[in-house]
Amino acid sequence: MGYSWRVDETYVKVKGEWTYLYRALDKKGHTIDFYLSATRNTHAAKRFLGKxxxxxxxxxxxxxxxxxxxxxxxxxxxxxxxxxxxxxDTVHRQVKYLN
Incomplete structure (x- = not known):
């Protein structure tokens, strides 16, 4: 087993347009990666996690x-x-407030 990530999305305004900011953080709070998307769905989550x-x-x-x-x-x-x-073998933990 390796590191654990905390993954979440939030709604932010970029250049006057509302968009979803997906981001992954390590256990120390450092950004692993991020992704901006107009949608919040499986396709966007898959693109972000794949990236x-x-x-x-x-x-x-x-x-x-x-x-x-x-x-x-x-x-x-x-x-x-x-x-x-x-x-x-990557474990997916879905717990409100754990991320």
């Missing part, structure tokens, strides 16, 4: 991804695992 996982160094493997209970994360991680883009 974050792709940027990972081999020795910096995630062991657990903590998210809120948004169903998009569960679907996105299942799809990424099925495609081989997420390590199969």
């Amino acid at each position: 974050a996982l792709k940027s990972m160094k081999p020795w910096w493997r995630t062991g657990a991804i903590n998210t809120d209970k948004a169903p998009a994360y569960k679907s996105a991680l299942a799809e990424l695992k099925a495609e081989g883009k997420c390590p199969p």
